[in-house]
Amino acid sequence: MTILVIAEHDQNALKRATYHTVTAAASMSSDVDLLVFNPQVSTEAAKISGIKHVLVVDEKNYAHQLAENVAPLVSELAKQYTHVLAPATTFGKNILPRAAALTDMAMISDVIKIISPDTFLRPIYAGNALATVQSHEAIQFLTVRSTGFAAATQNQSATAEIKALDILIPNTLSQFEGEEIHISARPELTAARIIVAGGRGLKSLENFKLLEKLADTLGAALGASRAAVDAGFAPNDYQVGQTGKVVAPDLYIAIGISGAIQHLAGMKDSKVIVAINNDPDAPIFQVADYGLVADLFTSLQELQLELDKR
Amino acid sequence: MKVLVAVKRVIDFKTHIRIKADQTGVETANVKMSMNPFDEIAVEEAVRLKEQGIATEIIVVSIGSNACQETLRSALAMGADRAILIQTEEKIQPLAAAKIFKALAEKEMPRLIILGKQAIDDDNNQTGQMLAGLLQWPQGTFVSKVEVLQDKVKVTREIDGGLEMLSLTMPAVITTDLRLNEPRFISLPNIVQAKRKTIDIIPLTEFKVDTKPRLQILKVTPPEKRKSGVKVNSVAELVQKLKDEAQVLS
Numbered sequence: 001m002t003i004l005v006i007a008e009h010d011q012n013a014l015k016r017a018t019y020h021t022v023t024a025a026a027s028m029s030s031d032v033d034l035l036v037f038n039p040q041v042s043t044e045a046a047k048i049s050g051i052k053h054v055l056v057v058d059e060k061n062y063a064h065q066l067a068e069n070v071a072p073l074v075s076e077l078a079k080q081y082t083h084v085l086a087p088a089t090t091f092g093k094n095i096l097p098r099a100a101a102l103t104d105m106a107m108i109s110d111v112i113k114i115i116s117p118d119t120f121l122r123p124i125y126a127g128n129a130l131a132t133v134q135s136h137e138a139i140q141f142l143t144v145r146s147t148g149f150a151a152a153t154q155n156q157s158a159t160a161e162i163k164a165l166d167i168l169i170p171n172t173l174s175q176f177e178g179e180e181i182h183i184s185a186r187p188e189l190t191a192a193r194i195i196v197a198g199g200r201g202l203k204s205l206e207n208f209k210l211l212e213k214l215a216d217t218l219g220a221a222l223g224a225s226r227a228a229v230d231a232g233f234a235p236n237d238y239q240v241g242q243t244g245k246v247v248a249p250d251l252y253i254a255i256g257i258s259g260a261i262q263h264l265a266g267m268k269d270s271k272v273i274v275a276i277n278n279d280p281d282a283p284i285f286q287v288a289d290y291g292l293v294a295d296l297f298t299s300l301q302e303l304q305l306e307l308d309k310r
Numbered sequence: 311m312k313v314l315v316a317v318k319r320v321i322d323f324k325t326h327i328r329i330k331a332d333q334t335g336v337e338t339a340n341v342k343m344s345m346n347p348f349d350e351i352a353v354e355e356a357v358r359l360k361e362q363g364i365a366t367e368i369i370v371v372s373i374g375s376n377a378c379q380e381t382l383r384s385a386l387a388m389g390a391d392r393a394i395l396i397q398t399e400e401k402i403q404p405l406a407a408a409k410i411f412k413a414l415a416e417k418e419m420p421r422l423i424i425l426g427k428q429a430i431d432d433d434n435n436q437t438g439q440m441l442a443g444l445l446q447w448p449q450g451t452f453v454s455k456v457e458v459l460q461d462k463v464k465v466t467r468e469i470d471g472g473l474e475m476l477s478l479t480m481p482a483v484i485t486t487d488l489r490l491n492e493p494r495f496i497s498l499p500n501i502v503q504a505k506r507k508t509i510d511i512i513p514l515t516e517f518k519v520d521t522k523p524r525l526q527i528l529k530v531t532p533p534e535k536r537k538s539g540v541k542v543n544s545v546a547e548l549v550q551k552l553k554d555e556a557q558v559l560s
Contacts, residue, residue: 067439067443067451068448071439089470090452090467090468090469091469093435093451094439094449094451096439097436097437097440097443098439098442098443100405100436101443101444102443105524106403106404106405106525107434107436109433109434109435110433119528123433123533124432124433124530125327125336125430125433126430127533128532128533129327129329129530129531130530130531130532130533131432131529131530132527132528132530132531133525133526134525134526135524135525136525137524137525173447173448173478173479173482174450174478175476175477176474176475177476178474179469179472179473179474180473181472182472194558218559226488236454236468236489237471243488251556268536271558272556272558273536285539286536289536289539289540289556290539290541290542290548290551290552290556291539291540291542292541292542292544292545293541299545302544302546303548303549306546310559310560
């Protein structure tokens with residue numbers, strides 16, 4: 001078995017999701033190659049344990065990794081592999097189905113467990129059921145959820161061979177016009193060890209901001225329920241849930257979140273869940289390891305004081 | 311310009327699903343069914359494009375059993391002009407669906423195809439991207455804003471960490487995210503009016519498409535339940551438990 005992993009990265013560094021995807025690949029084979037779209041990140045890529053080759057393509061031709069020419073590139077490379085894996089992020093979900101279709105192969109999304117090299121576990125119905133799916137395709141195209149696999153480690157002595165590829169596929173169909181990336185000093189939501197998340201119970205944008213200090217004290221990322229995002233309390237990239245981000249930190253603190261099914265689907269794999277809500281019947285308490293029925297604002301103040309004491 | 315919108319009939323999003331005891335799937339008999347919420351957003355966007363004078367005709371299409379006519383009727387009541395049911399009792403997987411829609415697109419020649427980003431039953435999030443690839447059209451996935459300019463469509467995509475703006479040369483495929491719009495309420499007069507609109511029923515066999523399932527669902531099982539937790543009485547107790555018991559705070 002030979003496996004190609006499609007790396008997700010920005011101009012300078014690999015995204016954490018790439019490391020988790022490598023672990024999924026390495027659990028099936030010791031023959032894992034990593035495709036990157038910028039020589040800037042190839043040194044970092046070559047130091048990941050479990051990588052044999054780092055394949056680098058022209059960064060200008062594949063700038064912003066648009067699906068219209070990245071998918072045919074992946075489809076072309078796929079023919080030399082038994083598996084092609086990408087992280088189940090908006091990046092991987094955009095590229096991989098198109099690449100699979102161009103190769104005339106089915107694809108399996110959101111893999112959370114590899115049962116055997118052709119059989120995979122994935123959530124359906126917003127995580128309310130799990131499907132065990134077997135594929136008979138010659139090449140397995142999979143997107144992999146970070147929460148299902150640990151991150152691969154950096155190994156300073158590991159040196160995968162870096163190979164430059166000169167496959168230049170033009171893109172005449174789409175053009176990058178710009179981006180608005182939310183810049184934050186806090187850890188990335190999907191990579192954070194602790195997440196503080198707020199819901200509609202916070203009642204306003206100003207109140208939602210109260211969570212920022214708590215997050216900073218804990219070194220946590222900030223998250224939100226869909227209700228809070230829809231109400232305009234938090235930007236949409238804060239959204240945790242089936243249609244937002246799926247997270248599994250060590251500690252998830254849900255404040256004023258009732259716990260709609262869609263939200264639970266995005267965070268119920270967290271190691272420890274804390275819920276603070278004034279409604280004792282809120283469904284969030286059914287998944288919480290520690291529940292506190294109390295006024296949010298008083299609790300927030302007390303929590304801040306307790307943490308400052310340490 | 312002509313706009314094609316694909317809609318899927320799924321278990322209503324407010325319904326609690328029941329997994330069949332024999333683990334073959336999820337119970338759909340005697341369960342409330344609705345249009346996939348992301349597809350409703352797709353229909354709404356097409357109707358808005360028509361109201362702006364950009365779209366001239368909206369065709370909605372669904373693949374499935376006769377029961378899908380109900381879903382198509384809802385789309386017609388929202389403002390679509392005509393509907394096509396590609397009739398089959400088979401369960402169609404994303405790659406096959408993409409091939410069927412491609413065949414239909416080649417016949418109907420729309421300038422824009424709008425689909426939901428994913429169906430809330432199988433949560434695959436594949437069909438739109440696969441369709442765009444097979445047609446060799448550009449794709450705007452997880453879109454929260456659409457602006458049609460002559461031969462191009464500008465889209466804002468919801469990506470991890472923010473937004474991305476792309477310009478796509480039409481014809482193009484768009485998949486919708488939640489914040490693109492809020493679908494309208496369907497009024498009674500619109501429902502009555504929709505009854506006069508046509509639904510063409512075409513048997514799947516008329517499309518010469520290989521729909522053989524490539525993937526086999528071996529079993530469907532419930533997710534592991536979390537162990538029930540405890541209620542704490544105060545913030546001080548909470549912090550102490552997080553430190554000493556759960557050991558997630560130092």
